[in-house]
Amino acid sequence: xxxxxxxxxxxxxxxxxxxxxxxxxxxxxxxxxxxxxxxxxxxxxxxxxxxxxxxxxxxxxxxxxxxxxxxxxxxxxxxxxxxxxxxxxxxxxxxxxxxxxxxxxxxxxxxxxxxxxxxxxxxxxxxxxxxxxxxxxxxxxxxxxxxxxxxxxxxxxxxxxxxxxxxxxxxxxxxxxxxxxxxxxxxxxxxxxxxxxxxxxxxxxxxxxxxxxxxxxxxxxxxxxxxxxxxx
Amino acid sequence: xxxxxxxxxxxxxxxxxxxxxxxxxxxxxxxxxxxxxxxxxxxxxxxxxxxxxxxxxxxxxxxxxxxxxxxxxxxxxxxxxxxxxxxxxxxxxxxxxxxxxxxxxxxxxxxxxxxxxxxxxxxxxxxxxxxxxxxxxxxxxxxxxxxxxxxxxxxxxxxxxxxxxxxxxxxxxxxxxxxxxxxxxxxxxxxxxxxxxxxxxxxxxxxxxxxxxxxxxxxxxxxxxxxxxxxx
DNA sequence: CAAGTATTGTGAATGAGTACACAATTACAG
DNA sequence: CTGTAATTGTGTACTCATTCACAATACTTG
Numbered sequence: 001x002x003x004x005x006x007x008x009x010x011x012x013x014x015x016x017x018x019x020x021x022x023x024x025x026x027x028x029x030x031x032x033x034x035x036x037x038x039x040x041x042x043x044x045x046x047x048x049x050x051x052x053x054x055x056x057x058x059x060x061x062x063x064x065x066x067x068x069x070x071x072x073x074x075x076x077x078x079x080x081x082x083x084x085x086x087x088x089x090x091x092x093x094x095x096x097x098x099x100x101x102x103x104x105x106x107x108x109x110x111x112x113x114x115x116x117x118x119x120x121x122x123x124x125x126x127x128x129x130x131x132x133x134x135x136x137x138x139x140x141x142x143x144x145x146x147x148x149x150x151x152x153x154x155x156x157x158x159x160x161x162x163x164x165x166x167x168x169x170x171x172x173x174x175x176x177x178x179x180x181x182x183x184x185x186x187x188x189x190x191x192x193x194x195x196x197x198x199x200x201x202x203x204x205x206x207x208x209x210x211x212x213x214x215x216x217x218x219x220x221x222x223x224x225x226x227x228x229x230x231x232x
Numbered sequence: 233x234x235x236x237x238x239x240x241x242x243x244x245x246x247x248x249x250x251x252x253x254x255x256x257x258x259x260x261x262x263x264x265x266x267x268x269x270x271x272x273x274x275x276x277x278x279x280x281x282x283x284x285x286x287x288x289x290x291x292x293x294x295x296x297x298x299x300x301x302x303x304x305x306x307x308x309x310x311x312x313x314x315x316x317x318x319x320x321x322x323x324x325x326x327x328x329x330x331x332x333x334x335x336x337x338x339x340x341x342x343x344x345x346x347x348x349x350x351x352x353x354x355x356x357x358x359x360x361x362x363x364x365x366x367x368x369x370x371x372x373x374x375x376x377x378x379x380x381x382x383x384x385x386x387x388x389x390x391x392x393x394x395x396x397x398x399x400x401x402x403x404x405x406x407x408x409x410x411x412x413x414x415x416x417x418x419x420x421x422x423x424x425x426x427x428x429x430x431x432x433x434x435x436x437x438x439x440x441x442x443x444x445x446x447x448x449x450x451x452x453x454x455x456x457x458x459x460x461x462x463x464x
Numbered sequence: 465c466a467a468g469t470a471t472t473g474t475g476a477a478t479g480a481g482t483a484c485a486c487a488a489t490t491a492c493a494g
Numbered sequence: 495c496t497g498t499a500a501t502t503g504t505g506t507a508c509t510c511a512t513t514c515a516c517a518a519t520a521c522t523t524g
Binding site for chain 2 (some may be wrong): 008009010011017020023028030035052089091092096105106108109110112113116119120121159160183184186192205206207208210211213215216217219220224
């Protein structure tokens with residue numbers, strides 16, 4: 001038994017070791033950039049974007065610079081171009097298919113959430129082990145038998161799976177998914193899982209988040225960086 | 233405009249500066265301990281518990297030791313006792329009320345999830361601004377008008393709120409909740425929010441998680457610690 | 465009761481991540 | 495065409511987090 005935790009760690013990219021936290025920030029940058037793009041803004045300086053995202057400008061520049069040199073030294077960063085660059089890095093230029101395990105309450109909520117596609121993900125495959133759900137169409141997708149997962153995953157070349165099912169037998173499912181080529185898992189089930197070699201499991205325990213907040217509500221937080229008076 | 237990010241930061245506790253990451257691990261420890269407790273195990277050594285949770289034993293001992301001295305030097309840690317200690321630290325000895333903003337798909341899913349109570353949280357208050365929802369009973373709770381939130385929050389002494397609504401006007405809601413005594417927010421809405429002074433916002437962006445996984449699936453991850461051959 | 469064994473808690477060393485500060489560079493105004 | 499102002503990318507310093515390694519301690523066994 002081995003827990004899949006928020007292993008901070010690093011990623012190997014073009015010979016460099018890049019902190020996972022940097023990768024997480026890329027998402028935020030991209031999201032804010034989309035916003036600016038929508039407002040018709042074409043160029044943005046590191047200190048502006050940094051302020052929106054609440055990091056230091058140095059942090060932002062280093063994050064981006066670790067993937068290449070994208071800024072114009074005097075105009076700043078081209079918004080549209082940077083969005084494309086980040087999308088390429090994150091692998092969301094084209095919408096990629098994602099598998100969902102579990103068509104319960106949470107699963108159905110995820111299926112009916114429209115926001116994934118515009119961020120580059122489509123929950124195309126739904127699996128369950130409940131005979132009363134298998135075969136039924138849920139939010140436009142036909143629910144498949146979890147036992148038939150392997151071939152379906154391979155056919156569609158699925159690389160990412162979301163786990164929103166019961167904890168029983170979950171390790172077996174993860175193993176077989178990994179066997180079928182799935183590289184990364186987002187797991188909403190509070191279970192102790194072992195990530196098969198070459199795969200990554202991101203745990204999402206909402207109760208744990210609440211526990212953290214509960215603790216923070218009772219004790220004073222020292223922000224990493226002293227907050228400037230916000231102009232908000 | 234200021235983004236509420238995963239500010240790593242530290243917490244002030246009994247004069248010590250404690251990393252937030254330590255606090256997050258406490259939840260995991262507690263969860264695994266509950267498991268062991270259920271199995272009737274009374275004592276556990278740091279290296280055992282550490283193996284389950286996938287941290288080093290030194291990490292585990294330091295995490296716990298930063299809050300006090302709980303281990304018996306030769307029997308290890310008393311499982312039941314440690315659970316109580318952690319619950320006290322996390323503030324989940326008694327079930328505490330939590331407010332939910334937004335009775336949409338996600339909100340209803342959270343309401344019908346039974347796992348919160350056993351972790352010490354009860355989603356007692358539900359708010360929405362949709363007249364067709366206000367007054368209706370959803371999963372046993374009557375949905376209240378978001379405009380009446382302030383008094384309800386104060387009456388129930390709510391310290392934590394979950395945000396699962398539309399992004400429009402969310403900052404205003406956060407501000408008024410903070411005014412009414414809410415100290416911590418768990419936000420599922422991909423918006424840029426400014427945490428009022430003395431409050432903490434935990435962002436939960438599922439699409440961002442998928443983007444991270446997408447990146448990781450394409451690039452090799454260096455685990456922080458070399459995995460020992462697992463006995464799983 | 466003494467010797468042996470194994471564990472906790474922690475000072476010190478290491479490693480990772482962030483912020484500072486500036487050289488190099490570009491734009492632009494006069 | 496030159497001077498001025500402002501930005502990026504990055505070497506360096508620093509802070510924070512993790513791991514090492516061991517002294518202090520408690521239990522067990524002979």
